[in-house]
Amino acid sequence: xxxxxxxxxxxxxxxxxxxxxxxxPAAHPGPWRTAMTRFRSQGPAMASVYLLVALVVVTxxxxxxxxxxxxxxxxxxxxxxxxxxxxxxxxxxxxxxxSRVLYGGQVSLPVAFxxxxxxxxxxxxxxxxxxxxxxxxxxIMMRLIDAVLAIPRLFLLIAVLAIWGNPSVPMLILLLGxxxxxxxxxxxxAEVRALxxxxxMMAADALGASRRRTLWRHVLPNVLSPVIxxxxxxxxxxxxxxxALGYLGIGVQPPTPSWGNxxxxxxxxxxxxxxxxxxxxxxxxxxxMSFNIAGDALRDALDPRQVGQR
Amino acid sequence: xxxxxxxxxxxxxxxxxxxxxxxxxxxxxxxxxPRETVGLVGESGCGKSVTSLSILRLIQPxxxxxxxxxxxxxxxxxxxxxxxxxxxxxxxxISMIFQEPMAALNxxxxxxxxxxxxxxVHTTASRREAWSRAVEMMRLTxxxxxxxxxRQYPHELSGGMRxxxxxxxxxxxxxxxxxxxxPTTALDVTIQAQILELLRELQQRVGMSILLITxxxxxxxxxxxxxxxxxxxxxxxxxHVHMLFEAPHHPYTEGLLAAVPRLGEARERLRxxxxxxxxxxxxxxxxxxxxxxxxxxxxxxxxHPPLYQIGVGQWSRCHLAEEPERRVAHRATSATGIAGSxxxxxx
Numbered sequence: 237x238x239x240x241x242x243x244x245x246x247x248x249x250x251x252x253x254x255x256x257x258x259x260x261p262a263a264h265p266g267p268w269r270t271a272m273t274r275f276r277s278q279g280p281a282m283a284s285v286y287l288l289v290a291l292v293v294v295t296x297x298x299x300x301x302x303x304x305x306x307x308x309x310x311x312x313x314x315x316x317x318x319x320x321x322x323x324x325x326x327x328x329x330x331x332x333x334x335s336r337v338l339y340g341g342q343v344s345l346p347v348a349f350x351x352x353x354x355x356x357x358x359x360x361x362x363x364x365x366x367x368x369x370x371x372x373x374x375x376i377m378m379r380l381i382d383a384v385l386a387i388p389r390l391f392l393l394i395a396v397l398a399i400w401g402n403p404s405v406p407m408l409i410l411l412l413g414x415x416x417x418x419x420x421x422x423x424x425x426a427e428v429r430a431l432x433x434x435x436x437m438m439a440a441d442a443l444g445a446s447r448r449r450t451l452w453r454h455v456l457p458n459v460l461s462p463v464i465x466x467x468x469x470x471x472x473x474x475x476x477x478x479x480a481l482g483y484l485g486i487g488v489q490p491p492t493p494s495w496g497n498x499x500x501x502x503x504x505x506x507x508x509x510x511x512x513x514x515x516x517x518x519x520x521x522x523x524x525m526s527f528n529i530a531g532d533a534l535r536d537a538l539d540p541r542q543v544g545q546r
Numbered sequence: 547x548x549x550x551x552x553x554x555x556x557x558x559x560x561x562x563x564x565x566x567x568x569x570x571x572x573x574x575x576x577x578x579x580p581r582e583t584v585g586l587v588g589e590s591g592c593g594k595s596v597t598s599l600s601i602l603r604l605i606q607p608x609x610x611x612x613x614x615x616x617x618x619x620x621x622x623x624x625x626x627x628x629x630x631x632x633x634x635x636x637x638x639x640i641s642m643i644f645q646e647p648m649a650a651l652n653x654x655x656x657x658x659x660x661x662x663x664x665x666x667v668h669t670t671a672s673r674r675e676a677w678s679r680a681v682e683m684m685r686l687t688x689x690x691x692x693x694x695x696x697r698q699y700p701h702e703l704s705g706g707m708r709x710x711x712x713x714x715x716x717x718x719x720x721x722x723x724x725x726x727x728x729p730t731t732a733l734d735v736t737i738q739a740q741i742l743e744l745l746r747e748l749q750q751r752v753g754m755s756i757l758l759i760t761x762x763x764x765x766x767x768x769x770x771x772x773x774x775x776x777x778x779x780x781x782x783x784x785x786h787v788h789m790l791f792e793a794p795h796h797p798y799t800e801g802l803l804a805a806v807p808r809l810g811e812a813r814e815r816l817r818x819x820x821x822x823x824x825x826x827x828x829x830x831x832x833x834x835x836x837x838x839x840x841x842x843x844x845x846x847x848x849x850h851p852p853l854y855q856i857g858v859g860q861w862s863r864c865h866l867a868e869e870p871e872r873r874v875a876h877r878a879t880s881a882t883g884i885a886g887s888x889x890x891x892x893x
Contacts, residue, residue, distance in 0.1 A: 268654075370607065435649035441604055442644075443715060444637035444667050453663065457654050 274537040281533030284526035295341030304332035306339040325511035340493035348474040354413025359420025367428025397486040427459040461538035472527030550577035558612035568826035570596040572779035585770030641716035645728035647708035651700040658696025664718040683714040706737035778834035785860040795862035
């Protein structure tokens with residue numbers, strides 16, 4: 237009971253703080269500031285940001301919020317429907333589902349963030365390299381991407397994991413990151429190609445800027461916004477993908493909980509132990525949805541064609 | 547220094563196309579003396595901008611400067627310089643300002659940042675020093691409240707202000723040579739005059755040479771001391787500015803001057819040079835201007851004219867230099883009426 241009160245207070249506090257948080261109005265707002273102002277004026281987007289922040293905080297504070305460890309087996313209390321002691325019920329081994337969902341978030345969310353970070357980094361580097369390369373090299377690099385994109389990602393992951401078996405969490409992050417950057421690299425490459433035609437790129441050359449300087453100062457800041465949008469949408473996708481892998485039993489390995497494998501634990505009796513998929517499912521859906529809404533709003537906010545609107 | 551600051555010899559820049567190589571600049575030679583302003587004029591597509599980009603070696607592949615071309619700057623051959631040393635020249639010894647300042651400024655940085663960057667690239671100045679030098683440059687280019695303006699983004703400034711920012715960037719390192727590619731074309735007429743005045747003033751102060759690229763003969767008359775007229779990738783006439791306006795020799799120059807409307811001259815329509823600049827993949831044989839030239843005769847189709855010396859400091863790439871009587875004859879016939887002009891075109 238106490239933990240619930242604490243959770244409610246925390247979520248409330250975070251939302252209140254975020255709502256009060258204001259950037260001091262600048263005399264000459266830059267493009268980033270302007271975009272943030274636009275983003276903050278979108279209700280659903282801000283709501284999803286609050287929700288995500290709350291979710292992260294709650295999962296991070298799981299040890300202080302729940303009275304059962306995620307691997308504590310209470311055989312006497314197995315497969316219990318939600319009660320006050322076990323608000324999300326218990327699973328077949330008598331483990332507290334609330335605890336497992338919160339601790340599962342400690343796995344699922346970092347897996348999603350880190351693998352997207354990895355994917356965005358590789359994708360940006362590869363895309364920028366292709367975009368700045370000569371026509372020939374660019375052609376080869378992009379045909380390679382076309383080739384890999386022809387293989388469905390889930391299929392690829394299943395194949396790799398079937399060979400590999402029981403991946404550790406860092407391994408899973410690596411795998412998800414390494415299979416997730418193709419789309420980003422295409423976006424970045426297209427942006428860089430377009431930037432190359434810009435006169436200020438030529439002007440930077442004319443002023444004696446080096447290649448590396450041009451890349452860091454002029455190219456990357458200008459391709460950052462589509463990458464941020466793609467990454468935000470990507471996190472939502474990875475949460476779903478990781479859940480799918482967990483459900484198939486080839487993702488995060490038990491007994492470590494993840495949102496996907498909790499549902500898998502209840503899969504044999506889906507209709508009787510409904511709490512086994514409703515609660516982790518809710519966590520998955522809310523996270524993925526929030527990231528998608530936030531990503532869409534970011535896309536609108538960062539769209540240069542909307543400068544001056546709103 | 548007694549020799550020229552910049553010496554371009556036999557510059558050829560080509561771009562491969564599906565229809566064969568486009569010879570955008572085809573054997574251009576000229577000198578620029580210290581503190582001199584040289585105008586480079588001609589229609590769009592005649593090779594002016596490619597010439598200026600070639601000097602800075604900014605031709606994007608697959609375009610390339612052909613072997614045999616030579617560009618000497620302060621006694622150094624630029625075309626054989628390694629990329630690192632070339633970068634040290636760009637922006638510090640030779641600067642360039644562009645036609646459309648909005649397009650030439652990075653939209654995501656403040657203008658102060660972008661001016662300061664030049665000092666950061668070429669000197670070991672700290673961020674703070676570079677910034678204060680940027681503000682000082684903005685003051686020099688006549689921007690009011692430079693400390694405040696420096697924190698603005700390009701889209702917040704007017705066209706004239708942006709061009710001043712570009713000039714501040716270009717002159718940050720006090721370069722001996724400034725290449726100004728249509729610096730006033732995108733601006734209002736009143737702002738044009740201000741920017742030209744500013745360039746003149748800064749030229750005095752810094753003691754630099756200017757290569758002024760423009761299609762506007764008015765701008766040339768106001769600022770340049772010597773003029774190069776380009777047509778179809780070649781210099782077709784070179785003369786001191788007074789001579790060019792008083793006694794143009796090449797028929798193309800004549801045509802350009804005739805196309806400028808003059809105050810107090812009643813004219814139903816503006817005179818134009820018929821036709822357009824031919825494609826760079828297939829320059830006409832003989833004289834490249836012959837299909838648009840009112841004087842052209844059979845020799846012009848058959849024989850490519852060299853640069854004939856016409857007088858002191860005046861050269862013209864036209865066979866009329868050897869057969870001046872044809873110009874007189876043409877004028878006489880065209881004065882008699884329509885028949886004259888048609889015969890001239892048919893020959």
